[in-house]
Amino acid sequence: MREYLLIRSKRKTVALAIKEDGALEVRAPMRLSKKWIDGFVKQKEGWIQQKTAETAKRAAARRQLTPQEEENLCLRAQEYLPQRTWELAEQTGLTPAGVKVTGAKTRWGSCSGKNKICLSWRLMERPREVIDYVIIHELCHTEHHDHSKGFWALVESFLPNYRALRRELKGW
The missing domain is CATH 3.30.2010.10 (Metalloproteases ("zincins"), catalytic domain)
Structure with missing residues (x-):
């Protein structure tokens, strides 16, 4: 199971985000069970891998400013x-x-x-x-x-x- 940072709030939907450092962030409603969220993350593994690769590629190509x-x-x-x-x-x-x-x-x-x-x-x-x-x-x-x-x-x-x-x- 992929590790992720879980952020709960008064939202109605679940959102996944790949951060600049490649970390996975999951935003979810307050009452949604951790088991359901884990299953959702597992179901989206293909998308997560694709977006992680894209993020890494962009980060490598980005020129660092002085x-x-x-x-x-x-x-x-x-x-x-x-x-x-x-x-x-x-x-x-x-x-x-x-x-x-x-x-x-x-x-x-x-x-x-x-x-x-x-x-x-x-x-x-x-x-x-x-x-x-x-x-x-x-x-x-x-x-x-x-x-x-x-x-x-x-x-x-x-x-x-x-x-x-x-x-x-x-x-x-």
Whole structure:
């Protein structure tokens, strides 16, 4: 049986994630039995192996930035990302409560329940159209705080090619 970190919360579904270091993380509802979760993990072993290999391959290919490169990207991001977010907010009519640049490593962006958008400075290593996709994705969360059909329809109304951009982003 594969080892995993179990995180229980008030969720309704089970989610599997392979972390950067190859560790398996399982998120599950509070009341779901450990036996059921173990069975689910065993059933998904093929998927887990595939995603672990993909994660390792991406990690090996990723260029490590020097501290100076990180600092430069962070400074550029502090200037560019908020400005671009407000430009796109004006174009879309979707207004965030604020914009903050973070050093997040595991997500490109987020939108809080109070409509505050956070964007990782690491986006600055990506093409401009991918950056715009992440910003528009987060702006759409100011209207839909989920990934419902309505949310994706709103994203698509601004970016008809969002699926290709999303695939490109997932490759990183």
